[in-house]
Amino acid sequence: METSMENIGTLEYVLDKYSKIWCWKITGDRAVNMISRLVPEAWYGENVNEVIITDNTENVKQLKLIMDRYPLEILSKTIWQRKIVKTYAPKPALPPIKHKLKKAKAGDQFRGKLLNFQKEGLDFLLKSSGNALLADEMGLGKTVQTLSYVSTEKQTFPVLVVAPLVTLNNWEREIGKFLKKKSRNGRILESESPSVTIIRTGKSKELPLTDIYIINYELLLKRSEDLMKVGLRTIVCDEVHNLRSKTTQKYKAVKKLAALPSILYRIGLSGTPIYNRGSEIWPIIDIIKPGLLGSFKEFCEYFCYVNEKGKAIVLENKRASLRNELQKHVMLRRKKSDVLKELKDKVRYKEVIAADTDYYLEELDKIWKKLEEEQKVAENEFSKSASYHRAIQSERQIAGLAKLPHVINFVKNIMEIEESVVVFCHHKVIHKLLNESLEEFSPVSIIGGQSDSLRQDQIDKFQKGESKLMIAGIRAGNVGINLTRAKYVIFAELDWSPAIHRQAEDRLHRIGQKNTVFAYYLIGAGTLDDHVANILVDKSYEIDEIMDESTDNYENKDKAELILAQIQDKINSK
Template sequence: MTSFGTLEYVLDKFSGTWSWKVTGERAVAMVSRIIPQAWYGDGEFEAIVPDDPKNVLQIKWIMDRYPLEILSKTTWQKKLPMPTKPEPKKPKRIEKLQLANPGKQFKGNLLNFQREGLDFLIKSSGNALIADEMGLGKTVETLSYIGTEQGTYPALIVAPLVTLNNWQREIEKFLKLKSRNGRLIDDKPPTSTIIRVGKSEDLGKYDFYIINYELLFKRYKDLAKLNLRTIVCDEVQNLRSKTTQKYHAIKKLSALESIKYRIGLSGTPIYNRGSEIWPIVDILRPGLLGSFKEFCEYFCYINEKGKAIVLENKRESLRNMLQKHVMLRRKKTDVLQELKEKIRHKEIIDADINYYNKELEKIWKKLEDDRKAAQTAFDASTAYQRAIQSERQVAGVAKLPHVINFVKNIMEIEESVVVFCHHKAIHSLLHQSLAEFKPASIIGGQSDKERQNSIDTFQNGETKLMIAGLRAGNVGINLTRAKYVIFAELDWSPAIHLQAEDRLHRIGQKSTVFAYYLMGNGTLDEHVARVLVDKSYEIDAIMDNKVESFENKEKAELILAQIHDKIRSITS
């Protein structure tokens, strides 16, 4: 474990009393902030703290967050007050993972790398970020841990709205009910409830409480009464902003005395900038990365937009720190030898530039009028964001005929295809133009039943085409029937694309997955693509030890040539 300085019991020459000498820049900064009786020592980063029980507790609090090398171990042990309850096990640096066996309450089968994931959770005392790539079974690893570790109930599962039913199904599939006397009942699952309303009311007694992020703040008081032992945050990137109500609710819940286990799950915990990892880690392992200010001072620079970007020469050290203490990260290529590769290709397609420029002129004329009428900086900013959204939609419409042709070309050779788009208007136009293929649909606003019916229709082969919203269909679903994924529109976040790709590229996929990013020539797409590449470079360097290329032209173009050749043979 990283040491931030030293702690020594010394006879202070200034006061003539036995005191504690703390060294180390960050530790001394904390001492000066929370122990007013302390004074600076002779060295640059050295503080002297009077020896009294209250100060000893304050030093211990600092050491829990910034470990110090104890030079006077015997004296320190004597001075520490006897704990009134057993100390929780501290997460240790984990050098090597073993193949852990799940407890008897778990009734599934784990692959070997999932057993190592279980071992990581055990060795980190259930306070960890499981950042395996999408499709590697983070849910089942987490449930195996809850069914193995002692005292994990009741557990709170916080997840995106569209995944709540899936969590309940997985609990029923993988866990047995444990009665009050500890007896396992094989044919019954643990009790669970999905919280769907924001109105405060008694929640009753269950083993699992399942709630979406948007309701957390409204139901905080009810949840705080449940004596929760475990919090699981699925798609934990939802907590990447420390200013949101859902973040504050989770922060308060995770600090409750009853909480012993805090688990975050996400294959893409960083969406846009490396600094987004700080709020997540500060919930799972408070203090590991210091305060946000300290984190930024050490790891980041502030760009021209005021955003904290992790310095290129600090990305490796940040990744190492995360992996030593809190984060498990495996890629599919590391653990699934049988899984075929994933190939990306950026395809430049024609766009109706006359339409695009004409609409663009209208958008920016309206923006100019809105900015003149704006009474506050917020109004002006809102007008600009509205204009950008309008331009993105116009770019989607301008290239739509060529997107449709691209999709039809692949459909002609009887392949299953998933098409992702961003705007509901584009989703509707795609549906109309490709109606001959009877496409399944995933879009925001669907009920859970409608959404699952669409997924089942596609996965069962009743249709070969799925049209999905980028932010509605990028989590909580399995689309392994297809091996082609087409992005008709682009998102600003590379993580959104990764999540969408991995609806196909996951356990159960038997074919190479080809991801085609269709970019309108001469439109906003070209700028968005450059932004995506820059963001991906920072994210990949922090999460993984390499930067993945955005595309693999040779193999993807070979597939395109095969598609066009087959189409010619069909039509000739």
């Protein structure tokens, strides 16, 4: 039997020029002849000895079978490795851990009313001795469950809340709403709330003695020495996925504070503790329960494979066991569908829309020419990497601009069918153009750099129905806000992280929402949007497998398709 260890050609993941879909391109005389015989739907590429095949499971298996005997030089190693793992790894068979939780009663210091599943969340925190990751889906009230815990457990004050900047005022409001003041002699003061200090400056100075300190992640390192002197008992990290990288200054600052002898309780809150890769859970758990997952090296050796970029990816056949390990010792995770029977579904729909491909390809050519020039003169690897990232960001912006007229048309038509709509975008220039082009709807707006008062005013106007259109920056409007007035969310641009999209979706899909939420992802035909969408699906698959016992099943697409048909009919009739 003939075998050969020499490469007989190359394998590359490419965007086919004519079909505008991502495919596998094989080059080399022997490789092309073999593929042509084994894959009926293959078609010839632009050059001699070049063939294109569709990217699907059967073709990946066929390629792997060929490459076991006749190696190809893989030019797209990361994508190929991901496809192989996804195609061949066995499905996890472990059943999820089910917690036996009671409906705990909150202490006298708590003035709110908990739903039954929130009482069970309080019970979990009590049984975990306050060292836990509360990973309920967004919109299920992690804040109120945490406040019920600190008002029930013994010796929890002073409390430090570390949170994103845009949520600090919300934390202060929630504390005033749900907590009663306890005097030094232990008497509950019904009409008063615990004293709160929001730290808004990085300048070091002595802090007043208060019940609760609130600070954003970016200031924590500068004020950690001051915070170490106030006798903290509890540390709460809201949106704890901010600590997913163990090399950042904010991670080091939290790690140092969490290790103080006075700290008894460490609580992490996030509906999406994993943003891009499953290995991001390790730094978070190492703060909440150090040693639970071993050292990072031990964690990676058991649960992960490392790609050629040095990124640790959790193996598909290890995801269920990792999830069970987390649930058994530290994590409580409930989905809305599990606990809120009255909350309607959430439906995602990918809609491919037209784009100005001439403009896009012309601008893309300029970007890559500039990149080539910068790469030639780059003095070190850092400069090369920075140049590459600038090019990617520029491509994302021109993709947004290329499809913008069709995005605007889509938004106008969906607003004629239904009432309130939220549109998320990424770039400030897209945000500005959307506001100008949709001025007839008097949109309200959320964008980075707004003051807290203006941001809240815009949210209030939308929730009260004073405006039916909200245009929000996807990273400015994805946390700390409630937009349940709307049931339609449109993503005019795509982010690289599935967690960012989920957070944005769940500004609508949360307690108080009485309608099915429809999330429309607008993909520009002929741009890299489709590639980004595929990456999001793969990342999302890994995250779902770790966080939940099953991946999302996108039900009720027929409802979304019906609305799209209505829009199309309205366009055709004009």
